[in-house]
Amino acid sequence: MARRAEFSAQTLSVLAALCAEPREWRHGYGIARETGLKSGTLYPILIRLADRGLVEARWEEGQPAGRPRRHLYRLTPEGLASAGAAPADTPAQVRAGASRQAGRRVAVRGVRWAD
Amino acid sequence: MGGLTRALAGLLRYTARLLPPGRRQWAEAAGAEAGEVAAGWPRLRWLAGGLWLVAREAKMMRKVGYWLGAGAVAAGAAWVVWLSWRTSPAADPQAVTDRVRVLVGAAALVVLPWVGRRRGWFGPAGSSITARLVRVAGCAAVCGLGVAVVRMDSHLGLGPHSPGPFSLLREIIALVLVGAALAARAAGKARWPDADPSAQWFLAAIAGLLVFFAVPLQALAIVYAAGVLAVTSLRSPVANASLAAGAITGLAVSLAAGLATYELASSSDRYVGLLFLSVVTAVFLLAALAGVAAARLLPGTGDPEELRMARGRQGLLAGSVAGAVCGLLLTNLFVVAVVMMVIGPLAGAGGGAIGGLIAADHPRRSRPARSRAAGLFARF
Numbered sequence: 001m002a003r004r005a006e007f008s009a010q011t012l013s014v015l016a017a018l019c020a021e022p023r024e025w026r027h028g029y030g031i032a033r034e035t036g037l038k039s040g041t042l043y044p045i046l047i048r049l050a051d052r053g054l055v056e057a058r059w060e061e062g063q064p065a066g067r068p069r070r071h072l073y074r075l076t077p078e079g080l081a082s083a084g085a086a087p088a089d090t091p092a093q094v095r096a097g098a099s100r101q102a103g104r105r106v107a108v109r110g111v112r113w114a115d
Numbered sequence: 116m117g118g119l120t121r122a123l124a125g126l127l128r129y130t131a132r133l134l135p136p137g138r139r140q141w142a143e144a145a146g147a148e149a150g151e152v153a154a155g156w157p158r159l160r161w162l163a164g165g166l167w168l169v170a171r172e173a174k175m176m177r178k179v180g181y182w183l184g185a186g187a188v189a190a191g192a193a194w195v196v197w198l199s200w201r202t203s204p205a206a207d208p209q210a211v212t213d214r215v216r217v218l219v220g221a222a223a224l225v226v227l228p229w230v231g232r233r234r235g236w237f238g239p240a241g242s243s244i245t246a247r248l249v250r251v252a253g254c255a256a257v258c259g260l261g262v263a264v265v266r267m268d269s270h271l272g273l274g275p276h277s278p279g280p281f282s283l284l285r286e287i288i289a290l291v292l293v294g295a296a297l298a299a300r301a302a303g304k305a306r307w308p309d310a311d312p313s314a315q316w317f318l319a320a321i322a323g324l325l326v327f328f329a330v331p332l333q334a335l336a337i338v339y340a341a342g343v344l345a346v347t348s349l350r351s352p353v354a355n356a357s358l359a360a361g362a363i364t365g366l367a368v369s370l371a372a373g374l375a376t377y378e379l380a381s382s383s384d385r386y387v388g389l390l391f392l393s394v395v396t397a398v399f400l401l402a403a404l405a406g407v408a409a410a411r412l413l414p415g416t417g418d419p420e421e422l423r424m425a426r427g428r429q430g431l432l433a434g435s436v437a438g439a440v441c442g443l444l445l446t447n448l449f450v451v452a453v454v455m456m457v458i459g460p461l462a463g464a465g466g467g468a469i470g471g472l473i474a475a476d477h478p479r480r481s482r483p484a485r486s487r488a489a490g491l492f493a494r495f
Contacts, residue, residue, distance in 0.1 A: 027151075028148050029151040038164045039148075039161045040165070040167035040168055040171075043145055043165070043168045044168060046141070047141055057140070057144075059140070069147060070147060070148060071140060071144030
């Protein structure tokens with residue numbers, strides 16, 4: 001069923017960051033550095049994306065030396081489809097626009113969600 | 116700086132436990148990755164963001180605000196009780212009346228949520244900010260009735276508008292009526308479990324009317340306390356938009372009427388009747404507008420006839436809320452306007468129902484969706 005999905009500019013920037021290396025697991029601080037988002041903005045976005053089944057999350061396996069285990073994220077096939085559906089220049093455009101129009105809604109229209 | 120960072124990290128670890136299990140890992144993730152962030156302000160900001168995440172996910176700001184408001188209402192109720200004891204000498208018969216009224220109002224605010232907690236008639240509070248704001252403000256206004264009555268009696272003494280000295284007989288009659296109604300309801304339910312509930316409501320309405328005639332102010336305080344709790348409970352049939360439309364309309368009418376009364380009634384009592392008629396008309400007309408807004412703001416698909424009825428019902432509820440808010444606030448300002456606590460909701464219900472039905476018969480035409488931003492189109 002086709003329906004309209006709306007993502008904020010910040011959400012699109014997170015999707016773009018995760019889309020850059022879709023098979024790799026990314027950690028929150030890495031995404032925050034890439035997108036310029038603060039933790040109080042980034043984690044609620046990741047939570048909403050995970051709730052909608054666009055992002056999957058897991059804890060790092062094993063206990064690394066000298067630092068706590070990281071929480072890791074990557075796009076699900078549905079998330080990959082949604083993020084990849086936008087034109088190729090979208091992430092850069094969104095990243096550039098994110099600081100200018102923080103909070104404004106960017107509509108991604110006509111996205112067909114995987115059933 | 117190091118101590119502050121450690122304190123924030125500890126606070127984040129501790130507060131993460133407040134989140135439900137499905138959400139806890141996200142706050143723990145923010146805490147775990149704080150070590151990656153450069154020491155100093157950047158790490159502090161990262162941890163503060165984690166705390167913000169906890170506050171947001173645990174809906175703490177709403178809960179803290181609500182409980183602060185509820186605490187303020189409880190303190191206000193305690194203050195009203197103390198005021199009623201302090202201002203009038205015990206020998207004054209009016210003091211006894213005030214004390215009973217104030218105690219009944221305060222007891223209603225305490226007992227009703229406790230009585231209704233299982234069925235959910237009066238609690239818990241709805242999750243929206245509108246419901247919580249209206250609940251706290253409404254309970255404060257019920258407490259305000261006590262202040263208004265006590266202050267009027269302490270300043271004016273027994274006057275032409277005073278409801279008269281305390282009558283133990285009336286109080287006993289009201290108490291017996293309430294007890295008999297509750298007992299009859301329980302016995303009827305046990306004897307005829309499949310009886311039509313409308314018969315029970317009819318009997319309850321008759322008992323309520325008799326109690327109202329025996330002790331009008333106490334009955335009104337209980338009805339309003341129950342009404343405030345019922346329309347703002349989780350199971351309330353009043354939609355959020357209808358509640359907001361009704362409350363805002365009632366507030367606007369009561370403030371306008373209050374200002375007009377100060378202006379006109381200070382010069383002469385000649386215009387009191389005209390003023391009263393104007394206020395009732397204003398309640399009716401503006402409640403109709405609130406009804407239109409409530410009906411239009413009700414989203415819905417499905418059977419058109421059911422939707423039409425639902426919109427009309429929301430209009431009626433929004434209008435009743437507007438009238439009740441107006442009556443309650445006007446009585447807080449001028450105790451002699453107590454009659455508006457009865458007429459206000461009736462006029463509001465009439466106006467709201469008409470507005471709701473008009474809006475239901477002329478629904479909004481849907482507009483084509485328009486993108487206001489980047490207009491990114493993706494096709495599969």
